[in-house]
């Protein structure tokens with residue numbers, strides 16, 4: 001349940017061929033530390049990456065756990081994709097809403113995000129293709145650091161032998 005199907009350094013490293021090879025027709029994207037850093041700066045080449053995938057007919061929707069609607073909406077607006085904020089990952093509610101928006105079977109959808117206990121777990125619970133990316137910014141709080149340490153332990157445990 002906590003094992004990502006695939007791992008990438010950053011979301012823009014994922015190309016259309018990888019998605020097609022894995023029968024992925026749609027993406028559900030995390031925002032914080034996946035698309036933008038802690039200072040709300042977008043990842044380099046993000047718009048170009050989204051543009052290219054749209055041309056390949058990949059459907060895209062944002063599902064962020066952030067309760068800051070304005071922030072999530074700004075990112076979604078800039079990329080011209082639908083969004084859900086306060087999506088309560090790893091619970092199924094928000095991700096199910098995102099699936100309704102993109103109208104795709106979960107097995108043909110990849111959920112991409114930087115956190116094991118929200119993004120990957122949520123995706124796996126709904127039988128989606130889970131992709132874990134590295135967080136763009138380092139954690140700024142003690143609690144954040146602890147969370148990353150726990151993630152690391154779980155990732156080590158589920159690593160392919």
Ligand SMILES: [Mg+2]
Pocket residue numbers: 030031032033034113114115
């Ligand atoms: Mg995140």
